[in-house]
Amino acid sequence: MQKKPLIRAVGISKRFGATQALSDVSFEFYDSEIFSMVGANGAGKSTFIKILCGFYPDYEGQIYINDKLVKFESPRDAYEAGIQVVHQSIEQGIVQNMSVAENLALEQIVSPEASFVYDEKKIEESAIKIAKKMGIEYLDMKANIQDIKQSEKQMITIARALAKKPKLLILDEPTSSISEKEAEVLFETLYKLKDEGVSILYISHYLHEIKKISDRVGVIRDGKFGGLLYQPLVVSKIVQAMVGDIETSISSNSEDSKDKKLIIELKDLLVEGSQTPINLKIYSSQIIGLIGLIGAGKTELAETLFGIRKPLGGEIILNGKSIVLQNIHEAIKNGIHMVPENRTVNAIIPQESIKDNIILPFLDFFSKRGVLKPDQEIEGADRMIENMGIKCENYLSSIGSLSGGNQQKVVVARWLLMSHNIVILDEPFQGVDIKSRKDINVYLRENTRDSCVLMISSDVDELMDVCDKIVVLNKGKILGEEKTSLINKDKLLSLITQE
Amino acid sequence: MEKFVAFAIKYGFLIVMAGSFLAFGLLEHSFWSWSNLFSILLGVTIVGILAIGVTFTLIIDGFDLSIGSTAAICVMASSYVMVVLDLNYIFAILISILCGVLIGLINGLLIVKAKIPDLLATLGMMFLIQGLQLIPSAGMSIGTGMMLANGTEAKGEFAQQFLYLGQGRLFNLIPIPVIVFAVLAIIAYFILQYTKWGRILYAIGGNEKAVKLAGVNVERYKIAAYVISGTIASIGGILLAARIGRGDVTSGSGLLLDAVAGALIGFAVLGVKKPNALGSVVGVVFMGMLLNGLTMLSLPYYTQDFIKGIVLVAALIFTFGLSKSDLSS
Structure with a gap:
């Protein structure tokens, strides 16, 4: 019937x-x-x-x-x-x-x-x-x-x-x-x-x-x-x-880390709210995924690397030198960039243009004695708009008028505009459609050469799409890490959810 | 229809302004005389200067209610320095500006460090300053030859050079305060439009958190906005003292609301929907022109505030009401 x-x-x-x-x-x-x-x-x-x-x-x-x-x-x-x-x-x-x-x-x-x-x-x-x-x-x-x-x-x-x-x-x-x-x-x-x-x-x-x-x-x-x-x-x-038809998987970087440079090392780093020190090494051209449930301490770790929180102990070693970050400004100066979670609250300035949103952290670079250099700003913004496939009328469109996926591309573009040592992406695909996600991933993969990426998410599939290696964080503790190609999803899930 | 609305939002205000400029001149030819045009500008100078100041705080999504009383206390301070203390007029200017900087700094600290909401903090300061300005002169206006509390006559007087700031004219035509106003307006416009500082102030107004996460010391910028507001208000106060040539205790009344209204009308200029220096200047000049023209056409004095209110509400409708209603966001 x-x-x-x-x-x-x-x-x-x-x-x-x-x-x-x-x-x-x-x-x-x-x-x-x-x-x-x-x-x-x-x-x-x-x-x-x-x-x-x-x-x-x-x-x-x-x-x-x-x-x-x-x-x-x-x-x-x-x-x-x-x-x-x-x-x-x-x-x-x-x-x-x-x-x-x-x-x-x-x-x-x-x-x-x-x-x-x-x-x-x-x-x-x-x-x-x-x-x-x-x-x-x-x-x-x-x-x-x-x-x-x-x-x-x-x-x-x-x-x-x-x-x-x-x-x-x-x-x-x-x-x-x-x-x-x-x-x-x-x-x-x-x-x-x-x-x-x-x-x-x-x-x-x-x-x-x-x-x-x-x-x-x-x-x-x-x-x-x-x-x-x-x-x-x-x-x-x-x-x-x-x-429509798109490639479903981005070729993962499977070479070994032997001939690569160690970019950042966390040595017994003790993050606020956790009792267990964290040890992690990330090499050049690597994209590392960090997975854990809400409350696992992912955001706390990211904020410590970005100078928002002070570590309770341990060291952050960047290019062989131990660094102490007093604030975000210093993190950026050290080439540590971060795309924060929840773009609406933490990243976008809704009325301002795509260009102004992208340039924001690097106004010093795009100005001389405080006076902005519009030609260079436009050149920088246009480059990112084109490379990341941001759909918009032009660089003057306000970011608020874009769709969620394109807004996120702008936010990611902000932190990829200038050269850096590491870019941390905290839940970068919240409310981002699959096409934009792919665009961002492809861009990351192609442009991560002398730098590295730490991608944080609570979604396994998101990370498996692009990461070389996935690290499991559970209650502030690293429970394991594995190359993406060797991952057994059931085992991974059990590590993530382990009480 | 949509195109028309977009056009109206962008140019409507300027068209109305140009239209009334034409209409007043056609109805009353002396409206167009140079002396009248400069008297319009001179009339709005002090309010215009304060409007530039308050624009800075509006941009960071704050508010400075204390600008009017800051200007007033600077009127009293500069008079006191010259008349009662009998010091050089340079000191009068420096001490007044120092007052403005300090008041701005205190406002900024109250808002940023003590986390008091901007309206409340600056309202508190407004009261405080209004009271404070009365204390040195025991509540009396300060003028040359006034009697002091100890029974003697004040020795000092307003310096000619100081009075020139308020009453002098360049080429016997352009009033000095108008020149100061123009210079301040151009500087403010340049800073807000073409420098990284302006960009950051606007960004703070849009999303403070995002700017903080871009590595900017947001607190410092917010305090700076209030210091700028206070400093600019003190310049307004100095010019006002120089113009009236005495320390009038009531001189600050009405300045605040007119300046704020001007800055808010400025949102509608060119449809930018944001506080902006050009808009604030155009806003106060428009109000001055309207009142001047209507007065020439024998509009009674007591209707002025009513007219200002109508202009403000109409401008706000231009800015907020006509733009696309956005239920979706």
Whole structure:
């Protein structure tokens, strides 16, 4: 028997000025299914979702719910129709100065029917009820939202979306800032919801997640319908549908480290919050991956190398000389560059141009007695834009107007612009599409000759793509290192998760 | 339609400005006379100078509410140095500038080191300075030949060279304060537009954390922005003292709001949507011109603040309201 679709989006098109963001895209969503949507950054996924949620009332095409034509004029309309969305940015979904309970029961607090007198006990009761949907009733309801973990905030936003029994639940990159374990909890919840009849639209860059949880996968490519894929899903097929044919693996640098120069050595380096000294050697032209769960001490290590934190003991030896870093400025002077995690918070200056964003750390180099040298700035920015394939009108476009993947390319370009000894990339592929990821990796591979790269991630596949060697960090301790070509993934995962 | 809006955002303000310049002149020919045009400029000089100062703090996403009272205390300080202490006018200038630097430094330290929000810190300083300026002269205005607390007459007087700064004219036409204003404006424009310091100040306003992670000593730049603001305000105060030729205790009132309004109107100039030196100057000049023209057309004096408010709100709509509403970000 043919099931009837719950929601049909037919021939959706949308244009922003001269850009055709979507053209003639149609998808159907059924009850009790997890439908994943994939596409490179800028392919039009977010535009499509925003139309479904009523953010853009002026689209072409039709949306039907249970065969009835609907037209959403505002996000409120979509909400009333049973479409709930959990946005990628967690900060958008929570209210900073409120407690956990208040955040959970937010709809109730702001609803027009709310009683005039604020009943703390009642709020807390319903908050617990909502929390149970996501299995997070263990949270301290009275705690301030700022004091809980990022992943718990994410769970709260999802729990709240579930409170209203949505027909269609849209999750935009829900796992981008939570750990794998927490993601498992989320998936269990999604399966349960699916069994209850909810239709789930899942957006993620993590293809292994998509492969695992989806019933069907819809592809958007360059604003157009890019095909539907059914179980059993194969990651390489999904990638192909998303971006067309690209090489799937970057030739890893397999030569031995004999004829190479030792660039940086960590000798019994004791990082804040850890009891175990770290020893690590990185040679020229090497790309080393550092993997560990959230809380393994990866970021602390990176920040110590970049002069943000002081080591509690041990040495950093750079080109044979022991160095002591008082601040970031000194780290940069020593040719230690770092692409920090979470570009929105730590890296991009949204209103400023691509050029100004790239040049930022090296203004001294691009100026004479304080006066900038525009020709050289433009030359530098253009070189990086071209080499890294940053998609933009020109170097004057503001970085805020770019897609996530291209923003990340700019941020990486900032730290690759000038010669360096080592560049540290902390979670460089958060919210970055697979095509941009590949571009960045290819660039790193081709341009790492006399320097080296330390790439930090909690995603094995990301690292295996490009790294020569992967080092496992667990609770501040290096548990093992292995050449990528020899890696046994099961063993690696067990090291990462070892209690 | 979109093109029109983009055009309106970029050039709308300047077109309105040029239009009113034409309209006033056609309705009242003396509006276009050199003497009137320079009197418009002279009228906005002090406010304009303060607006340049506050632009620096707005750029780093801060605010300096104490500029008006900084200028006022410099009026009192320079008068006190010359009239009561009977010292050379050079000391009057140096001590006033020192006041400005110190106030800026304290503001900066309160905000950066004591982590007090900018509005609150500078509001506190504003009060403090307003009170402090009254103390040396026991609450009285300072003028040549005033009676001192001990019953004697003040010996000093305003030096001619000092008064020239406020009242003199180059070639018998261009007022000296206007020249100072222009020079400051050009320097500020150059620094903000063409140097790394300007670039870093704007970047701090955009994302402080990112600038810090680019190896910049952000705290030093933020303090510098307040020191610049205070110093520029003190120059405004010196010119004001020189113009009125006495230490008037009420001289600082109204300066702050007019300067801030000018800087905010400046966001709309050329649609840059950012604090900028050119915009701040154009903003205050526009307000001065409008009030001058309307007064010539017999607009009553008491409606001036109302007009300024309308201009400010309209400019803010230009800047923020007409640009693409961005629910997505």
